[in-house]
Amino acid sequence: xxxxxxxxxxxxxxxKWGLRDCTLSVPAGCVTGLVGPNGSGKTTLLSLAVGMIRPxxxxxxxxxxxxGSLAARDLTAFVxxxxxxxxxxxxxxxxxxxxxxxxxxxxxxxxxRLDGLGIPLKQxxxxxxxxxxxxxxxxxxxxxxPELLVLDEPLAALDPLARADFMKSVREAVAADRISAVxxxxxxxxxxxxxxYLIVLGHGEVLLSGPTAELTAAHGGESPExxxxxxxxxxxxxxxxxxx
Amino acid sequence: MTAAAIPGRPxxxxxxxxxxxxxxxxxxxxxxxxxxxxxxxxxxxAAYLAYxxxxxxxxxxxxxxxxxxxxxxxxxxxxxxxPAVTPACGALExxxxxxxxxxxxxxxxxxxxxxxxxxxxxxxxxxxxxxxxGPVLARELESGTFRFAWTQGAGRVRLAAAxxxxxxxxxxxxxxxxxxxxxxxxxxxxQAGVTGKYPMQLFGTMGTDFAxxxxxxFAVAAFAGVLLRRTVPAMAASLVVLTxxxxxxxxxxxxxxxTPIVVTGNEPAGLGNLVVGNWFxxxxxxxxxxxxxxxxxxxxxxxxxxxxxxxxxxxxxxxxSYQPASRWWQFQLTEGGWLLAASLFLIAATVLLIRRxxx
Numbered sequence: 364x365x366x367x368x369x370x371x372x373x374x375x376x377x378x379k380w381g382l383r384d385c386t387l388s389v390p391a392g393c394v395t396g397l398v399g400p401n402g403s404g405k406t407t408l409l410s411l412a413v414g415m416i417r418p419x420x421x422x423x424x425x426x427x428x429x430x431g432s433l434a435a436r437d438l439t440a441f442v443x444x445x446x447x448x449x450x451x452x453x454x455x456x457x458x459x460x461x462x463x464x465x466x467x468x469x470x471x472x473x474x475x476r477l478d479g480l481g482i483p484l485k486q487x488x489x490x491x492x493x494x495x496x497x498x499x500x501x502x503x504x505x506x507x508x509p510e511l512l513v514l515d516e517p518l519a520a521l522d523p524l525a526r527a528d529f530m531k532s533v534r535e536a537v538a539a540d541r542i543s544a545v546x547x548x549x550x551x552x553x554x555x556x557x558x559x560y561l562i563v564l565g566h567g568e569v570l571l572s573g574p575t576a577e578l579t580a581a582h583g584g585e586s587p588e589x590x591x592x593x594x595x596x597x598x599x600x601x602x603x604x605x606x607x
Numbered sequence: 608m609t610a611a612a613i614p615g616r617p618x619x620x621x622x623x624x625x626x627x628x629x630x631x632x633x634x635x636x637x638x639x640x641x642x643x644x645x646x647x648x649x650x651x652x653a654a655y656l657a658y659x660x661x662x663x664x665x666x667x668x669x670x671x672x673x674x675x676x677x678x679x680x681x682x683x684x685x686x687x688x689x690p691a692v693t694p695a696c697g698a699l700e701x702x703x704x705x706x707x708x709x710x711x712x713x714x715x716x717x718x719x720x721x722x723x724x725x726x727x728x729x730x731x732x733x734x735x736x737x738x739x740x741g742p743v744l745a746r747e748l749e750s751g752t753f754r755f756a757w758t759q760g761a762g763r764v765r766l767a768a769a770x771x772x773x774x775x776x777x778x779x780x781x782x783x784x785x786x787x788x789x790x791x792x793x794x795x796x797x798q799a800g801v802t803g804k805y806p807m808q809l810f811g812t813m814g815t816d817f818a819x820x821x822x823x824x825f826a827v828a829a830f831a832g833v834l835l836r837r838t839v840p841a842m843a844a845s846l847v848v849l850t851x852x853x854x855x856x857x858x859x860x861x862x863x864x865x866t867p868i869v870v871t872g873n874e875p876a877g878l879g880n881l882v883v884g885n886w887f888x889x890x891x892x893x894x895x896x897x898x899x900x901x902x903x904x905x906x907x908x909x910x911x912x913x914x915x916x917x918x919x920x921x922x923x924x925x926x927x928s929y930q931p932a933s934r935w936w937q938f939q940l941t942e943g944g945w946l947l948a949a950s951l952f953l954i955a956a957t958v959l960l961i962r963r964x965x966x
Contacts, residue, residue, distance in 0.1 A: 413758050434622045436760050443754035449637070450750070456636060463629035464759035464766070466622065500755075507760070 364427065366391040366511050366543040367412055371421030374407050381407040383567045385421070389545065389560060391510070393574075394537055396558030397547040398591055404567040405547040406444070409515050412545070413441040426510040437467060440509035444516040446500035450489030454499060457488050461503045473506035494525030498532065505536050512537070514546035530557050555579075555587040563591050565598035625761040630769035638774060641739045648735065649781050652728065653788055659706070660792030663721065666703040667795035673699050683799040707796055721793055722802075725812040728789065732817060733849040735778060736824020741842035743770050744961065745832030767961045771954050775825040779818045786817035803879025803932055811857065814939040819946040824849050826953035833960045856942070864941040867928035872915045879932025890922045 365388040372385040382404040389395050397405050410416045411423050414431025428435035448457055454477065462468045477484065480498050482491065491499060497517060504512055514533070518526045534557065537544050548554070554561070555575055563571040571578060571594050575587050582590045635642075671679045673696040708720030719727070744767065747753040757763035790813050796802050802809070810816055828845035835841045862883045868875075874882065887900045903921045904913045918925055930938070 415754065415758060433624060433760075433762065436758065436762055437622045439758070441754070441758040443751070443758075445751065447751040447753075447755045449752055449755075452636070460633050460636060461759065463633045464625060464756070464761045466625055466760050 364391050365389060365424075366393070366426055367395075367423065367545065368425075369408075369411075369421065369423040372408075372411060372418055372423050373420035374404075374411060374416060375419040380419075380567050382411070382564075385569050387562065387569060387572055389543070389562070389572075391426075391543050392541065393543055393560035394534065394558050395543070395545040395560040395562060396554050396575075397545055397562045397564065398549065398551055398554070399547075399564035399570075400549060400595065403564040405564055406515055407567070408562075408564065409441075409513055409545065409547055412511075413439055413513050415441075437465075438510040439513060440504035440507045440511070441513045442497075442500045442504050442515065442517060445520055446497050446517075448488050448496065448500055448503075450487070452488055453484065454482060454486050454488060454491075455484040457499070458484075458503065458506075461506065465507050467508045469506050469508050472508075473502050476502045476505065492525075493520050494522070494528065497521060497525065497529050501529070501532055501536070505540065508540070510542055512542055512544040514544065516548060517546055518548055518550060533557075551588045551591050554591070558587075561587060561591070563594050565595055566602055568598075570594045570598050624765060627769065630761060630765060631773060633766075634770050634773055638739070638743070638770070641742065642774075642777065645735045645739050645778060646781070648731070649785050652731065653785055656724075656785070656788045656792045659721075660788065660794075663703075663706045663792065663795050666699070666706060667799065670696060670699040670703045680798055703795070703799075704801070707801055721796055725789060725793065725809045728785075728812045728817070729853065731785070732782060732820035732824050733846060733853060735782065736821055736826075737828045737842045737845045737849065739774060739778060740825035740828030741832050741845055742838045743774065743829045743832060744957065745836060745838040745841040748833070748836040749838055764958060764962050767958050771829060771957060775822050775950070775954070778825055779822045782821035783815070783818035786813055789813060789817075800878060803877075806879040807861075807881035807930065807932065807935065807938075810861065810935070810938065810942075811853070814936070815943040816939055819943040819950075820853065822950045823852075823946040823953075826950040826957075827852075830953045830957045830960075833957050833964070861938065861942065862930060864938045865930065865934055867930055869926060869928045871924045871926050874912070875927055875929045875931070877932065879935065881930040881932075883928045883930060885925060885927045887918075888924050888926065890919070890924055895923065 367387060367389040369385050369387040372382060372387075373380060374382045385404075385408065397408065399405050407416070411418055412425055412430055414436060417431065423430045425435045426438045428438065430439075449460065452460065458470070458473055458477075462470060474484075477499070480495070480502075482495050482499060488496065488499065497520070501514075501517075504514075512533070517529060517533075521529060533544055533546070536542070546558075559575050561571065561573065561575050561578055562569060571590070573581075578590055579585055579587055582593075585593075706721050708718075708722040744753075747756055753763075756766055759766075761769075793802065793809070793813075797806075811820065824845070827849055828841060831845045831848070832838070832841040835844060862881060867883045874885070876882075887895050887897060889895055900913070900918070900921075900923050901907070903923070904917055907913060912925070915925065
């Protein structure tokens with residue numbers, strides 16, 4: 364079964380297409396890296412998948428349900444960029460808010476994860492470090508017991524150590540809960556250690572998509588980093604020529 | 608690495624929406640500070656009204672006890688105020704009236720008295736509505752937490768409804784309580800005929816009007832919050848819009864809820880009547896302007912209008928249009944009705960904007 368299925372998916376902002384003619388199927392159980400330069404449509408694609416925005420064209424289904432529907436919301440957990448949470452609440456009340464906003468909620472899982480991370484329940488969310496905040500957002504997302512975990516630029520605001528810890532948490536959680544995860548990033552280095560499926564976007568269009576191993580094999584065993592960069596370079600050149 | 612297939616999950620149970628009680632808890636947790644602020648303001652006002660009202664009632668009862676039966680309560684109302692006839696009751700009469708700001712006494716000299724308080728309270732619905740309603744959605748949009756809130760299982764429409772229904776209901780009910788207390792507080796002056804029964808002047812702070820303006824203010828501020836997406840501008844804009852709406856309603860709109868009654872002769876200065884306008888004609892009905900009339904009848908002391916007899920001697924008539932005090936409840940229902948309709952419309956529009964808003 365595919366955890367994300369997009370057919371002819373498009374989103375237009377005014378006269379400009381943020382995402383155009385996107386057809387994808389991401390198999391369940393993968394950690395998918397969504398890569399592309401700024402403005403390439405990463406956030407648009409993720410926002411469509413979690414139902415934050417509605418498509419202008421085409422459809423997108425998540426875990427077999429129409430994105431944004433009650434059923435899809437129930438199965439999808441989203442951590443937006445900069446992990447927005449209620450800064451003024453203590454961690455404990457932040458958890459209670461999340462619990463009361465969801466039918467599916469595993470409170471034991473949330474508290475034991477926070478215990479393990481050493482994040483005190485009495486602490487105000489606003490007083491946590493960037494890394495702790497990201498971990499709290501991930502904890503809340505995982506406590507929802509989703510089938511799909513969606514992370515928008517989870518690494519952008521983190522220092523290198525927190526990045527490594529965070530991605531380790533994601534990998535472990537995906538393995539332990541047997542769920543799927545999609546995360547967007549513009550850091551392409553060491554991507555193969557994290558993502559076993561890749562989607563490369565450029566100028567709102569899908570340039571490449573497939574299992575990391577297949578993509579590298581098809582390009583003569585090059586590293587994923589080189590495969591991605593050559594795809595982006597080719598896209599950038601074709602657009603520059605198009606303008607002329 | 609290759610993609611591993613997930614072993615078949617058990618059949619998914621039918622998804623239920625999150626219950627309203629859970630959402631109500633979230634609303635309470637996130638708005639309890641704002642509600643406490645509104646509660647403190649209304650509570651202080653209520654405590655003041657309760658205490659001063661008790662004093663006023665006590666002073667009124669003492670005055671009534673002193674006066675002969677023929678001058679008590681309803682008789683005072685007939686006479687248009689408490690009499691200062693009996694020397695024995697003069698001190699009690701002055702004490703009672705000092706609460707109204709007439710004569711001397713600590714209440715009168717403080718400048719805050721039963722004459723002023725209803726007008727001060729006109730600002731309360733606007734303030735409460737703007738300060739509680741403004742941030743309800745704007746704060747979420749401003750801080751980016753809407754991206755958290757709207758992607759939870761509950762969904763954005765249900766979440767918005769869980770705020771946009773209980774909060775205004777609670778505020779409106781509390782405001783109604785305060786205005787009921789004000790009616791009781793000012794009661795002795797109404798009974799004594801100092802101020803008219805259900806006076807048009809106290810329209811905005813009595814009956815259902817105070818509560819209706821609180822509801823409307825909340826709805827305007829919440830709507831402004833979604834339009835402007837920022838808390839402080841939303842509060843500022845709604846304060847401006849609401850103050851304007853309040854003043855325009857009071858000065859220019861309310862008097863047109865029903866066709867005024869037109870009379871000629873003396874000013875219809877009955878208790879609680881609202882005079883809308885006056886003009887002059889000749890006895891044959893030709894309109895004349897005021898300056899012509901005044902120069903014809905001769906110089907009068909400032910502020911004195913010529914009597915019907917004097918005007919008749921010069922072949923003029925003065926006409927008055929007014930809303931009688933008996934229309935008070937009809938007007939309350941009219942204003943309450945349009946405020947309620949406008950509030951429901953704005954709340955529905957707010958939910959619709961949330962539903963359609965591209966993130």
